[in-house]
Amino acid sequence: MMLTGDNKQVAKWVADELGLDDYFSEVLPDKKAEKVKEVQNRGMIVAMTGDGVNDAPALAQADVGIAIGAGTDVAVESADIILVKNNPKDVVSLIKFSRATYKKMIQNLIWATGYNIIAIPLAAGVLYSAGIVLSPALGAVLMSASTVIVAINAKLLKYSLED
Numbered sequence: 001m002m003l004t005g006d007n008k009q010v011a012k013w014v015a016d017e018l019g020l021d022d023y024f025s026e027v028l029p030d031k032k033a034e035k036v037k038e039v040q041n042r043g044m045i046v047a048m049t050g051d052g053v054n055d056a057p058a059l060a061q062a063d064v065g066i067a068i069g070a071g072t073d074v075a076v077e078s079a080d081i082i083l084v085k086n087n088p089k090d091v092v093s094l095i096k097f098s099r100a101t102y103k104k105m106i107q108n109l110i111w112a113t114g115y116n117i118i119a120i121p122l123a124a125g126v127l128y129s130a131g132i133v134l135s136p137a138l139g140a141v142l143m144s145a146s147t148v149i150v151a152i153n154a155k156l157l158k159y160s161l162e163d
Contacts, residue, residue, distance in 0.1 A: 001020060001021060001022045001023060001024070001039065002014065002015055002018070002020050002022075002023040002024070003023070003024045003027055003032055003035050003036070003048070003058070004023070004024070004025055004027065005025075005026065005027055005028065005029065005054075006025060006026070007025060007026055008025045008026060010025075011023050011024075011025030011026075012025070029053075029054030030054075030057075032050075032054065032055065032057065032058035033057035033058045033060070033061040035058070036048055036058045036061045036062050037061055040061075040063070045063045045064075046061075046062045046063050046064070047062060047063065047064040047065075047066060047091070047095075048061070048062035048064070048065055048066065049066040049067075049068065049083075049088060049091050050065075050066075050067060050068070050071065050075055050079075051067060051068035051070065051071025051072065051075050052071060052072055052075055053072050053074050053075065055067075055071075055075050055078075056072075056074045056075050056077075056078040057078070059075060059078040059079045060078045064080050064081065065078055065079035065080045065081070066079055066080070066081045066082075066083060066091060066094070067079035067081070067082045067083065068082075068083050068086055068088065069082050069083050069084045069085065069086065070086040081094065096161065097161060100157055100160045100161055101157060103160070104153060104154055104156075104157050104160070107153055108150045108153055108154060111146070111149060111150060111153070112146065112150060115142075115146045119134065119139065119142055119143070119146075122134040122139075123136070123139045
């Protein structure tokens with residue numbers, strides 16, 4: 001969606017050019033936060049990108065406020081994320097990065113949980129009667145290996161962004 005103070009014809013043209021689903025045009029600066037709230041009331045999560053003083057209330061109202069780094073101080077202070085470059089396309093990269101980061105977090109959580117579900121009972125001696133014993137020294141080595149695996153998987157995040 002696009003939220004702009006521009007007239008309807010310009011807003012429609014830009015929205016069509018960008019392939020946007022919806023747009024709000026001729027929105028007065030003091031009404032931008034209300035429009036963000038309106039979209040939130042539809043059950044949507046809102047990330048607002050802006051750079052001006054008039055964007056600050058909407059940036060603060062949004063679930064995630066994204067300020068263009070070259071914008072005004074008040075916009076930068078109101079935002080959760082500041083884009084260093086003056087390029088709105090970086091928002092797309094930001095979304096890809098956040099999705100890839102979340103995916104890595106889930107992978108690492110699954111690995112660590114699975115490892116602990118198996119290793120902790122073994123270290124506690126659950127299978128002692130079957131002759132399977134995990135010595136404390138081996139447990140420490142496996143725990144260190146698990147930590148290294150999680151760290152390597154996190155480090156691979158930069159390669160998943162190149163896809």
